[in-house]
Every structure is written in structure tokens, then in C-alpha cells.
Amino acid sequence: MYQMTTSVTLDLVRLRQGCAHCSLQQLCLPAGIGAGDLARLDEIVRRRRPVERGDRLFRPGDPMSSVYVARDGAFKTVSVSEDGEEQILGFHLAGELIGLDALGDGFHRCEAIALTTANVCEVPFADLTSVAAQLPSLQNQLLRVIGQSLNRDTDHREILVRRQANERIALFLHGLSERYRLIGSSALSFKLPMSREDIARFLGLALETVSRGFTRLQEEGVIAVHGRQVEITNEVELDRMAHFAEVEPATRQARRI
Amino acid sequence: MYQMTTSVTLDLVRLRQGCAHCSLQQLCLPAGIGAGDLARLDEIVRRRRPVERGDRLFRPGDPMSSVYVARDGAFKTVSVSEDGEEQILGFHLAGELIGLDALGDGFHRCEAIALTTANVCEVPFADLTSVAAQLPSLQNQLLRVIGQSLNRDTDHREILVRRQANERIALFLHGLSERYRLIGSSALSFKLPMSREDIARFLGLALETVSRGFTRLQEEGVIAVHGRQVEITNEVELDRMAHFAEVEPATRQARRI
DNA sequence: CGCAGAGTTGATACCAGTCAACAAAAGTGG
């Protein structure tokens, strides 16, 4: 009974916690905004009760009412193409904006699904743009955050043009590691929030190929995998594999003997 | 001599032609902006002398001073990855914004190269955002155009996740046809502004595979190709190939007999 | 006319997709 009360109190405190005290302040929209302006932004941000794994923030065809930022947990955005194939457009960690896909015509092209339970900030888009019009610093920051989202798209495309499955997988792990570092989590030891199938549909590979790729990376001593738990044991080698084409034929044959 | 004078006069007229008379008005930034606001935007737009094939609008590392819109012709954006591989991020036809890749941190990640001689409008970015802050309609339109650029990125990724080379090629031709239709050119007969190698690096394929793919599409009666000249002879079939997985094995074998 | 760049076509090897069986982990209900 006492515990319950404590828990509820904590939740209320957490709910009242505004952008000024959020641990993501340096990554999220508030970055680079003055204290006074921050209050203006803080007013329009809605903090939602935790969403459960599998919950959706929006679906294809929904009008773009808000953009979202997870304060913890992880999301995936999925688009279903005309032939029924599900493609994963992106994984979204804490502090990364979700929902910009509707910017073009005002309607979402994909759905955002929680991979874990997560706390989400919701920012009504109409409010955001009208406040941004009055605060140049917020307008700049909004464009910057949109640009970062664009950069992640470009990173994804740089993965997808690679022809070797191992390169794609190495790039994926490398990029994820970077992003965990950015949000203050461990970059060398983390638990993947997504399944092998999700990874496969993100990388444009068969799920068996992803599984084999993980195994091979482990055999080469680059990572250690236990299901979704990943440790990067040779960061330098992972970087090399991510950025340079695979080992030269001579080395390859040598390994096969 | 007379001809030269005429030509120069025409050029001057063309140079003075503002957004209000541009044939791209309905596609470009001005779309949906009132006449009064249009004049404000028109003031900051610089019209540049024609650029030649191979000229660059910006290079990696350049600060984002402007965004660009071609009024005719075509561009490609290219990023060189750490291992020296050149990847093509996009092809840009008339009316499609170029230069948003620097939105994230203010510096370009890629270079924009003219595929043909082209006339370009240059919009200094600082001016654009400051005018946008005062004109809600321009702010909305700016976000919409950014969103459309984002959508083209998503389309590109939807091509790249496809595993069959023929699907990628069909999707590429289908998307290009759509875009030619949008800018008022023929959607069924056009001259590709880019080489087979450019297409290959855009699709994540070997150039020989692109060449073979074109040949096969021609053999199947879907298109007719003469070098860079392309006619779409069976639009319905092209759409089908672009959106649905390749023909079932039975049909495939039948063709091979 | 000859040259260089662009595009096509052929032969071969190999990587990754597919089908299938199995193992491990995570729920589920008694």
C-alpha cells in the first residue's frame, strides 16, 4: 500500500517534469533554446502515459496531428507496400523525432509501433509551427531536427546500397552503437529492441542471413551475441568492416583452408 | 549580329522573369502562396546563368548557403563514402529542391552535379527562413517541400530494399515516368539524363545488371530502349512489375521454353 | 576517319534466398 502511493507520487512528479529537466534536453527540440523560449515550448508539449509494446502512435492514412519523441524505449516505423510486403523504414531511440513522414501531404505514409514500453512526448504540429514562427531559435532547431532525421534516412540508404550482407550488418550495428552513445547509453553493450526479422526487413535481407551474419561476426571475434544482447568486442574491426569493402580474396581463401 | 542581339534580349527577359510567370509555379516553393507574399519571395530568389553539364552547385563540406531549384535540366547528388565508393543519392528534375542534405548540421554531405545544361534558381537559406517566419503560408510550403524531398528519399529506400534487380529497375523507370508527368513532360517517352553507371550506383546494382535489365524489359515488350531514349510501351505491365513481386515460377519457365 | 566513352553481351563463380529441421526462449494455463 505504501509502495503504491510512492509509485503514484513518482509518476506525478515525472509527468510534471518539463523539458527543462528532461535528460534529453541536449538532443531533443529544446536544444539551443533559451530559458524563456523553453517555457513557451514546454507549454504545448503533452506527456503521455507509457505506451505498451506493440502500441501504435499513428497508422498509414492518419492526418499528421503531432510529432512524437520517445523519452525512453524504442519504436519502429513500418510501411506496407502495395504487394503486402512490410518494410521497416527506421528504428527510433530516445530523443529521435517520429512522425515527419507526413510532412509532404499531411497524411502518414507509415505506422509507428512501440518495440518496448515507452514514455512519449507528443507535440501538436500546428502549435509547434506557430510557436516556431515567433521564435527564430525554435524554427532553426526544428529545421535542424528535421535535417537530422533526413541524415538518418541517408545513412539507411548508404546501408541499403551495399551489396554484401556482412557490410550491411556491420554498418547497422555501428550506427546503432553510435546512437546509443549519443543518448548516453553504453555503445559497446546493449540489448537490441527489435527482432531478427525486423532487422532483416530494415536491411533488405532474409532473416536467416541476418542470423548467419551475427554468428559470423561472433566467430570473427568482433561481437558477442546472446539472443538480443550484443557486446562489441572489437570496435576498431567493426568500424573497418562498416566503412571498407570486405577483406581481400587472399585473406578470404586463407580463412577457408 | 542581329541574332546575337535577339538572343541577349531574350536572355534578359528570361532573367527578369519572376516566380509569378515561371512554369514551375505550381510545383516549386511558390505553390499555394498569395500574390503579395509571392513578391516577397521573388525578391530573394537569385536566377543564375545556365550551368553546364558537370558543373557543381556545392561540394561536400560546403556550408549551406542556399537551396536550389532547377527550372529545367537535371542534377544528381553524389556522396563519396569513406572507402571511395560513389553513391548516387538522388536525381533532381525541374522543380525539385536541391541542397537539403545540409539541414542537419549546416554543411553539405554530398555534391550536386549537373547532368545537363540547366537553369537554376538559388534561394539564400537565411533569407528564406527569415521570410518564412513572417509568412505562415511560406513556412507551411517550405515544410511541405521538405516533406516531398523526404518522400523521394523514402521511395528510393523502397527501391533499394527490393532484392530482385528487375523490380528495382521497373520501380526506377516507373518513378521517373511519374515525375516527368508531374513536370508536364511526356511520361511515356523521355531521354534519360544519366548514364547506366549512374543508374547502377543509384539502384545499388552493377552497371551490367542495369543494362541487362533494360534489355530484358525490352524483350518482354514493356519498354523500347535506344541508348538513353526510353519509350514505355506497356505502362500497365510496368506498374505491375514495379509494385508486385516477379511473375510466378510457372510463367517464368513457360517463357524460357 | 579514328578515337574514347558508353553500352551490350557472354561465361563463370559465389553470395544470399529459400525450404526445412531444429534449438532456445518466452509466454500460458493448470
Added chain:
DNA sequence: CCACTTTTGTTGACTGGTATCAACTCTGCG
């Protein structure tokens, strides 16, 4: 708490599509 089911992940065998290397043809251009 344990047996059961379901989901998720791993591994193996085989096939096919695509990259690669190489020769050749075509096109435009000085």
C-alpha cells in the same frame, strides 16, 4: 512451479540471381 504451446532464433543443404571479368559493339565527336 512445471508441462505445454508459441514465438524467436540458429543451422544445414541446395538453388538461383547477380557480380565480376572480359570481349565486343555502338555512338558521338574532334
